[in-house]
Amino acid sequence: xxxxxxxxxxxxxxxxxxxxxxxxxxxxxxxxxxxxxxxxxxxxxxxxxxxxxxxxxxxxxxxxxxxxxxxxxxxxxxxxxxxxxxxxxxxxxxxxxxxxxxxxxxxxxxxxxxxxxxxxxxxxxxxxxxxxxxxxxxxxxxxxxxxxxxxxxxxxxxxxxxxxxxxxxxxxxxxxxxxxxxxxxxxxxxxxxxxxxxxxxxxxxxxxxxxxxxxxxxxxxxxxxxxxxxxxxxxxxxxxxxxxxxxxxxxxxxxxxxxxxxxxxxxxxxxxxxxxxxxxxxxxxxxxxxxxxxxxxxxxxxxxxxxxxxxxxxxxxxxxxxxxxxxxxxxxxxxxxxxxxxxxxxxxxxxxxxxxxxxxxxxxxxxxxxxxxxxxxxxxxxxxxxxxxxxxxxxxxxxxxxxxxxxxxxxxxxxxxxxxxxxxxxxxxxxxxxxxxxxxxxxxxxxxxxxxxxxxxxxxxxxxxxxxxxxxxxxxxxxxxxxxxxxxxxxxxxxxxxxxxxxxxxxxxxxxxxxxxxxxxxxxxxxxxxxxxxxxxxxxxxxxxxxxxxxxxxxxxxxxxxxxxxxxxxxxxxxxxxxxxxxxxxxxxxxxxxxxxxxxxxxxxxxxxxxxxxxxxxxxxxxxxxxxxxxxxxxxxxxxxxxxxxxxxxxxxxxxxxxxxxxxxxxxxxxxxxxxxxxxxxxxxxxxxxxxxxxxxxxxxxxxxxxxxxxxxxxxxxxxxxxxxxxxxxxxxxxxxxxxxxxxxxxxxxxxxxxxxxxxxxxxxxxxxxxxxxxxxxxxxxxxxxxxxxxxxxxxxxxxxxxxxxxxxxxxxxxxxxxxxxxxxxxxxxxxxxxxxxxxxxxxxxxxxxxxxxxxxxxxxxxxxxxxxxxxxxxxxxxxx
Amino acid sequence: xxxxxxxxxxxxxxxxxxxxxxxxxxxxxxxxxxxxxxxxxxxxxxxxxxxxxxxxxxxxxxxxxxxxxxxxxxxxxxxxxxxxxxxxxxxxxxxxxxxxxxxxxxxxxxxx
Numbered sequence: 006x007x008x009x010x011x012x013x014x015x016x017x018x019x020x021x022x023x024x025x026x027x028x029x030x031x032x033x034x035x036x037x038x039x040x041x042x043x044x045x046x047x048x049x050x051x052x053x054x055x056x057x058x059x060x061x062x063x064x065x066x067x068x069x070x071x072x073x074x075x076x077x078x079x080x081x082x083x084x085x086x087x088x089x090x091x092x093x094x095x096x097x098x099x100x101x102x103x104x105x106x107x108x109x110x111x112x113x114x115x116x117x118x119x120x121x122x123x124x125x126x127x128x129x130x131x132x133x134x135x136x137x138x139x140x141x142x143x144x145x146x147x148x149x150x151x152x153x154x155x156x157x158x159x160x161x162x163x164x165x166x167x168x169x170x171x172x173x174x175x176x177x178x179x180x181x182x183x184x185x186x187x188x189x190x191x192x193x194x195x196x197x198x199x200x201x202x203x204x205x206x207x208x209x210x211x212x213x214x215x216x217x218x219x220x221x222x223x224x225x226x227x228x229x230x231x232x233x234x235x236x237x238x239x240x241x242x243x244x245x246x247x248x249x250x251x252x253x254x255x256x257x258x259x260x261x262x263x264x265x266x267x268x269x270x271x272x273x274x275x276x277x278x279x280x281x282x283x284x285x286x287x288x289x290x291x292x293x294x295x296x297x298x299x300x301x302x303x304x305x306x307x308x309x310x311x312x313x314x315x316x317x318x319x320x321x322x323x324x325x326x327x328x329x330x331x332x333x334x335x336x337x338x339x340x341x342x343x344x345x346x347x348x349x350x351x352x353x354x355x356x357x358x359x360x361x362x363x364x365x366x367x368x369x370x371x372x373x374x375x376x377x378x379x380x381x382x383x384x385x386x387x388x389x390x391x392x393x394x395x396x397x398x399x400x401x402x403x404x405x406x407x408x409x410x411x412x413x414x415x416x417x418x419x420x421x422x423x424x425x426x427x428x429x430x431x432x433x434x435x436x437x438x439x440x441x442x443x444x445x446x447x448x449x450x451x452x453x454x455x456x457x458x459x460x461x462x463x464x465x466x467x468x469x470x471x472x473x474x475x476x477x478x479x480x481x482x483x484x485x486x487x488x489x490x491x492x493x494x495x496x497x498x499x500x501x502x503x504x505x506x507x508x509x510x511x512x513x514x515x516x517x518x519x520x521x522x523x524x525x526x527x528x529x530x531x532x533x534x535x536x537x538x539x540x541x542x543x544x545x546x547x548x549x550x551x552x553x554x555x556x557x558x559x560x561x562x563x564x565x566x567x568x569x570x571x572x573x574x575x576x577x578x579x580x581x582x583x584x585x586x587x588x589x590x591x592x593x594x595x596x597x598x599x600x601x602x603x604x605x606x607x608x609x610x611x612x613x614x615x616x617x618x619x620x621x622x623x624x625x626x627x628x629x630x631x632x633x634x635x636x637x638x639x640x641x642x643x644x645x646x647x648x649x650x651x652x653x654x655x656x657x658x659x660x661x662x663x664x665x666x667x668x669x670x671x672x673x674x675x676x677x678x679x680x681x682x683x684x685x686x687x688x689x690x691x692x693x694x695x696x697x698x699x700x701x702x703x704x705x706x707x708x709x710x711x712x713x714x715x716x717x718x719x720x721x722x723x724x725x726x727x728x729x730x731x732x733x734x735x736x737x738x739x740x741x742x743x744x745x746x747x748x749x750x751x752x753x754x755x756x757x758x759x760x761x762x763x764x765x766x767x768x769x770x771x772x773x774x775x776x777x778x779x780x781x782x783x784x785x786x787x788x789x790x791x792x793x794x795x796x797x798x799x800x801x802x803x804x805x806x807x808x809x810x811x812x813x814x815x816x817x818x819x820x821x822x823x824x825x826x827x828x829x830x831x832x833x834x835x836x837x838x839x840x841x842x843x844x845x846x847x848x849x850x851x852x853x854x855x856x857x858x859x860x861x862x863x864x865x866x867x868x869x870x871x872x873x874x875x876x877x878x879x880x881x882x883x884x885x886x
Numbered sequence: 887x888x889x890x891x892x893x894x895x896x897x898x899x900x901x902x903x904x905x906x907x908x909x910x911x912x913x914x915x916x917x918x919x920x921x922x923x924x925x926x927x928x929x930x931x932x933x934x935x936x937x938x939x940x941x942x943x944x945x946x947x948x949x950x951x952x953x954x955x956x957x958x959x960x961x962x963x964x965x966x967x968x969x970x971x972x973x974x975x976x977x978x979x980x981x982x983x984x985x986x987x988x989x990x991x992x993x994x995x996x997x998x
Contacts, residue, residue, distance in 0.1 A: 008960065024936060024965065027936070027965035028915065029962055030959035031914065031932055031964075032932070033958065033959050034958050054931065058933035058936070061931065061933030061934055062933055
């Protein structure tokens with residue numbers, strides 16, 4: 006039998022101590038007796054009796070609210086401080102309206118700021134664990150038409166920089182590459198960093214087990230070594246110590262695991278790396294056109310990034326002159342670690358986010374300041390009485406400040422909880438490792454705590470001081486709180502509202518521009534049908550299948566087997582999917598002109614595909630024809646070009662068909678020119694401004710590719726995933742299906758960051774509108790109640806409802822208009838500074854500004870709706886009393 | 887006839903005092919309520935009784951002390967009340983006044 010807990014708890018709290026045991030004991034006694042006759046009845050009677058007792062004996066509060074108490078001499082700061090805190094806490098019970106509104110407003114602003122701080126935490130405060138990152142110099146290569154600003158270099162270029170740049174005496178490089186690990190029966194594709202020049206040593210990475218890679222591992226005769234990432238070691242080797250020293254088969258060759266890397270490096274893209282391998286061989290002899298290496302080195306003592314840059318440029322130019330067939334027009338630059346960690350666009354975007362949430366914080370503080378002013382005006386006579394009775398100004402101010410700190414505490418705690426929720430949402434929505442690693446650690450909590458402490462000081466100090474400075478006597482002489490004596494405070498409130506609108510408008514404009522940019526990026530029609538496609542990346546192992554014929558046969562058998570899967574409507578393969586993956590960039594010449602190394606040759610993207618490509622991808626052919634089986638059988642190479650090439654390089658589109666074109670992916674030497682047999686519709690890459698890409702399509706039968714994407718069209722592609730994996734391992738057990746997912750998903754992942762950023766801006770914009778509208782409402786509402794007498798008098802003197810409404814609304818609109826004007830100026834300036842981050846829209850896009858102005862007007866009208874109606878409903882008789 | 891200088895008792899206060907007397911050594915909330923219900927046939931609330939007892943104690947007509955706890959009471963102690971000398975005096979005076987007012991009205995009220 007359980008006695009009812011709640012009434013007992015209430016009685017326990019509120020009955021005076023003397024009678025507590027007696028009363029509750031009696032209730033329990035009666036309950037014990039009555040319980041036998043019926044539990045429910047006994048409980049009900051318990052509740053009733055308890056209520057009766059409470060009503061009769063009255064509630065006994067532990068410590069009376071000592072409003073008028075003069076602290077006795079020697080009263081410590083601590084005791085009064087605690088009284089203030091209790092008073093502040095009780096505020097939530099006594100005046101929930103103000104306290105809850107203030108705490109909630111603060112919670113929203115602190116939540117937003119904390120969320121963005123988690124990003125700052127990772128980007129700025131918890132950088133990658135490099136030794137002395139300020140002394141690292143990162144070398145980026147750039148070609149004539151490359152848009153990437155963090156371009157990789159080739160190994161011979163690396164070797165040249167390594168040997169000929171005195172400002173960077175130590176240079177290393179890394180390459181991201183997939184390998185196949187076969188352990189017994191199962192083959193698995195892993196992502197590796199291949200390093201050269203002792204990169205791990207350069208960065209100062211630590212090993213958690215065993216050792217890290219060293220220069221000796223890169224010697225040609227040395228035993229094959231591999232270092233595991235911490236994560237890979239945990240997941241695949243169960244974090245067992247005996248993993249070090251074991252042997253694994255990587256691309257057919259046995260490597261010894263010499264160590265496990267510490268997890269400190271697993272941030273951002275580095276978190277995806279499974280293993281680290283040393284590069285063996287002389288880099289100067291490697292391919293000049295395989296540019297997939299990212300070079301980084303240490304500056305010499307006393308050298309600067311600028312000097313290094315100058316020297317690197319000289320070397321790059323000499324390389325371009327010495328190897329015109331592969332490196333014509335190429336240059337290089339040196340960047341800092343910050344450049345390497347994020348593009349300028351990214352830093353701009355980030356700075357923008359910080360600005361936005363800072364504005365939100367100011368908005369919130371302005372709101373709470375207004376609420377506080379309103380509350381203090383109402384309490385003026387009481388405060389005046391207190392001062393008259395001896396409470397010092399300082400004491401009262403302190404009490405107000407402590408109250409505000411309590412609100413800050415509650416707001417801060419709620420804010421952290423909100424930020425947590427926001428992080429959970431972000432984790433669910435994005436794919437990028439960077440966002441997955443955002444978390445709330447002690448630094449983030451400390452930041453929130455700092456905001457929770459500083460914000461109340463900001464919004465409490467000024468109003469408290471002002472109100473208290475007013476004359477005690479005039480305050481006492483005021484007949485009621487609804488007088489015009491609070492004019493000064495009213496002006497302050499108006500100014501605050503104007504400030505709020507002025508803060509919200511730039512926020513809205515920028516958010517609107519960013520959201521529209523993001524939409525423009527994702528709205529781009531790629532050019533082929535993205536839905537209904539399943540893809541996976543396959544690589545036919547070089548150590549297993551050594552001849553071109555063997556590779557062709559294996560490819561064939563895979564395609565045949567996959568075609569037989571029930572539900573597969575079409576199967577094709579391609580070296581990369583246009584607009585989704587990095588293409589191979591080639592130089593080309595129209596006609597069978599000889600290679601002329603002096604001319605500036607145009608570049609284009611190359612995709613090698615199977616003959617079913619255009620049909621399966623639903624990429625239309627606009628002239629000529631697609632590849633057929635006959636083309637595959639014939640030894641003469643054929644090609645299909647994109648419309649853009651036809652437009653730019655041919656006068657009459659009919660002449661395109663039948664022309665010859667030579668492609669130079671570089672390391673193939675002289676090639677038999679291919680005959681153009683068709684023109685395909687253009688492909689557009691989302692996010693890249695300018696003309697559509699120039700594409701060449703070659704047939705796989707002519708090119709014998711080992712590494713390609715297998716694409717299957719199906720009604721419901723996701724359902725075929727396991728069948729596809731099984732089919733491939735059936736005919737090619739050493740070829741694991743890598744990155745098996747629908748193409749739609751791949752695109753989504755690619756642009757998930759865009760969506761997230763635009764989502765964040767949109768959310769903050771909505772928050773700003775909410776805060777500003779509520780702020781305006783609160784001020785108008787307060788103004789109406791303060792000016793009741795005045796309004797009542799006007800009505801009594803003959804003003805109609807419409808006049809009153811016009812006056813109130815008019816005031817509200819005037820305030821909003823003031824704020825709007827100031828805000829628009831600020832918006833202009835802010836938008837202009839982020840011009841480069843925008844896509845498809847200009848910083849002075851008139852539609853956006855007009856929309857924001859209209860939104861402001863509507864919000865102002867909505868905010869003043871209720872106060873206006875209240876004003877119109879004022880009874881002149883009552884109001885004048 | 888000397889005018890009584892003692893306090894005046896309200897009707898409920900009288901009943902409660904009488905209830906305390908009836909309960910003897912076990913005069914606490916529950917039995918006192920029980921006495922009132924059975925004898926005076928009055929449904930009284932625990933709160934009202936305690937309020938009255940409190941008032942009586944402030945007037946020094948009863949005194950109280952903590953008594954034993956029992957399991958049925960969840961280990962909470964009872965507060966046992968006793969009527970003081972003053973209380974008895976006031977009660978006698980009060981009841982005496984009522985009796986004297988009654989005198990001669992038996993047949994009208996039809997009370998044995």
